[in-house]
Amino acid sequence: MGSESVVPKWASQPCIMGIDEAGRGPVLGPMVYACLYCARSYQNTLSSLSFADSKTLKEDKREELFEALKSNDSLAWAVDVIDPRDLSAKMLQKNKINLNEISHDSAMGLIHRVLKLGVLLTEVYIDTVGDPGKYEVKLSKVFPSIKFVVAKKADSLYPVVSGASIVAKVTRDRALRDWVLDESVKNMHRNFGSGYPGDPQTKSWLEDHKHPIFGFPTLVRFSWGTCNTYFKDGAEVLWESDKTDEDGGNNNSNGKRQLKLSHVGFTTSKRRSEEIESSGKGRCRFFQSRKLEQLTYFQK
Amino acid sequence: MEKGGRGAPANIVLKKDEAEDLSGRIHQVPCCVKQDGPASVSDYFKPKLTGVGVDGLPLQQAHFRGRLLQGTSLPLPHGFSGFVLSKKSDECWETSATFRDVTYWNHEFAPSHNDDLFRAFHCLTLSQALHNPVTAEELASSSFSL
Structure with a gap:
C-alpha cells in the first residue's frame, strides 16, 4: 500500500x-x-x-x-x-x-x-x-x-x-x-484496546479469547512473553521440531538470545522424542526411516 | 505403549457405510497436544490452499499456536480406508468414523515426497508385493534368472 x-x-x-x-x-x-x-x-x-x-x-x-x-x-x-x-x-x-x-x-x-x-x-x-x-x-x-x-x-x-x-x-x-478475525467462534468481540500488554482493555480481551487448545485467535502474537501468563491451565503442546534443540546444535552468534526466545510463547520443555512421535525403534531400517511402529495391542 | 499388561485378544468391528466420513478433516500435526477430547478444530484451525504446488502436491498453510504449518492432503492408496476406532469394552473396538485422506503438516517446511508419512505409504506397496500369491510362471522365471 x-x-x-x-x-x-x-x-x-x-x-x-x-x-x-x-x-x-x-x-x-x-x-x-x-x-x-x-x-x-x-x-x-x-x-x-x-x-x-x-x-x-x-x-x-x-x-x-x-x-x-x-x-x-x-x-x-x-x-x-x-x-x-x-x-x-x-x-x-x-x-x-x-x-x-x-x-x-x-x-x-x-x-x-x-x-x-x-x-x-x-x-x-x-x-x-x-x-x-x-x-x-x-x-x-x-x-x-x-x-x-x-x-x-x-x-x-x-x-x-x-x-x-x-x-x-x-x-x-x-x-x-478493520481486522477480520480468522476464527469462526461465537461471542468474540473487538474491544482490543491499544494492544499493549499493560492496557486493561487488551488484558480483558486476551482473557476473554484464550483457548486451552488453540491458545488465542491468530490476531495475537504468540511469541510475546505475555501470552504465557494466560496459559497456566492450557493444554501442553510438544513440537517435533523442538526436540533436537537439546543437542546444542545452535551455535550461531545469537545463541544466547535464541535460547531465551525458545522459552517464550508456547514453546515448551524438551521431551523424549518417543512421547511425540512413533520411532519404529527396534525394527529394520525400512520401517525406522518411515517412523512405522508395530502395534501389537491397543491401549487408550 | 511399552507398559501395561497385554489383555485378551480384542475384536475390531470395521463398519464402512454407517460411520461418518471424516475425509478432508483428518490432520496429522507435527506436535503432540497433551489433551484427549473434543476441540473446536474447525473454528480455529483454518487451512488455506496457497494455489502453489510443491513436488506436485497442492500446498496448504495453517497456523497453530503461532507456528506456521505447511501441509498437503494425501489420499489413501486405492483399496485402503482409514478408520477412527473407539473402545466399546476391553474386548471390543468399534468404528466411529472413516476417512479416505489424511492432511499432514510440517512445522515451517513445505511438504515433500521425503516426508515420513508420505514414505510410510511405501509400506503398503511392499506389503502387497510380499503377500501377493506367486504364480508358477513367476517362480519359474525368477529361478531361471538365478
Missing part, C-alpha cells in the same frame, strides 16, 4: 525519506512500517506542516494530517503491514528471527520498493529502538549510495520521520479496527 501508483514528478531530484514503525510493542495486531519521502528542496516547507511525533497527537488530528499528506503532491509514502501470524511464525520457527531483524527487513524492503520506482533517494532518516550505529552500518552496506541518519526518537527530531510515524500509526489503527 502507498502512493506508488503514480511516480512523482520530483522523483529525479535528490530526495529525502523518513521511516518509522507503529505497533512494535503490542501483543496483538499487525506491526506497520511506513516511509514518507519528498524532494530535498521541499524540506523547509515540510517543517512548517506541523507534523509531530504521532504519539503526541490525538487520533483525529493524526487522521487529519494523514489525509493532508495523502493529498499533498509534494509528498509520497508507502507502508509495509506485517501480519501478526507472520510475526509469530518467524519468531517461533526453528531458526528464530527476532523482532529487530524483522524490523530491519521491513524498513529495507520499503527503501527497495521506492528505489525501484526510480526515486533518487539521497538521505534516509530512520527511527530505531536498537543500536543506531550497527543499524546504520548494515543499511549503508546494502544501500551504499544513500546517506543514513539512524537515531532513537527520530520521530520527534525530523519532520520527515514524524510524517512517516503518522502514516504508520494511522495505518496500524485502521488495520486493527
Whole structure:
C-alpha cells in the first residue's frame, strides 16, 4: 500500500525519506512500517506542516494530517503491514528471527520498493529502538549510495520521520479496527484496546479469547512473553521440531538470545522424542526411516 | 505403549457405510497436544490452499499456536480406508468414523515426497508385493534368472 501508483514528478531530484514503525510493542495486531519521502528542496516547507511525533497527537488530528499528506503532491509514502501470524511464525520457527531483524527487513524492503520506482533517494532518516550505529552500518552496506541518519526518537527530531510515524500509526489503527478475525467462534468481540500488554482493555480481551487448545485467535502474537501468563491451565503442546534443540546444535552468534526466545510463547520443555512421535525403534531400517511402529495391542 | 499388561485378544468391528466420513478433516500435526477430547478444530484451525504446488502436491498453510504449518492432503492408496476406532469394552473396538485422506503438516517446511508419512505409504506397496500369491510362471522365471 502507498502512493506508488503514480511516480512523482520530483522523483529525479535528490530526495529525502523518513521511516518509522507503529505497533512494535503490542501483543496483538499487525506491526506497520511506513516511509514518507519528498524532494530535498521541499524540506523547509515540510517543517512548517506541523507534523509531530504521532504519539503526541490525538487520533483525529493524526487522521487529519494523514489525509493532508495523502493529498499533498509534494509528498509520497508507502507502508509495509506485517501480519501478526507472520510475526509469530518467524519468531517461533526453528531458526528464530527476532523482532529487530524483522524490523530491519521491513524498513529495507520499503527503501527497495521506492528505489525501484526510480526515486533518487539521497538521505534516509530512520527511527530505531536498537543500536543506531550497527543499524546504520548494515543499511549503508546494502544501500551504499544513500546517506543514513539512524537515531532513537527520530520521530520527534525530523519532520520527515514524524510524517512517516503518522502514516504508520494511522495505518496500524485502521488495520486493527478493520481486522477480520480468522476464527469462526461465537461471542468474540473487538474491544482490543491499544494492544499493549499493560492496557486493561487488551488484558480483558486476551482473557476473554484464550483457548486451552488453540491458545488465542491468530490476531495475537504468540511469541510475546505475555501470552504465557494466560496459559497456566492450557493444554501442553510438544513440537517435533523442538526436540533436537537439546543437542546444542545452535551455535550461531545469537545463541544466547535464541535460547531465551525458545522459552517464550508456547514453546515448551524438551521431551523424549518417543512421547511425540512413533520411532519404529527396534525394527529394520525400512520401517525406522518411515517412523512405522508395530502395534501389537491397543491401549487408550 | 511399552507398559501395561497385554489383555485378551480384542475384536475390531470395521463398519464402512454407517460411520461418518471424516475425509478432508483428518490432520496429522507435527506436535503432540497433551489433551484427549473434543476441540473446536474447525473454528480455529483454518487451512488455506496457497494455489502453489510443491513436488506436485497442492500446498496448504495453517497456523497453530503461532507456528506456521505447511501441509498437503494425501489420499489413501486405492483399496485402503482409514478408520477412527473407539473402545466399546476391553474386548471390543468399534468404528466411529472413516476417512479416505489424511492432511499432514510440517512445522515451517513445505511438504515433500521425503516426508515420513508420505514414505510410510511405501509400506503398503511392499506389503502387497510380499503377500501377493506367486504364480508358477513367476517362480519359474525368477529361478531361471538365478
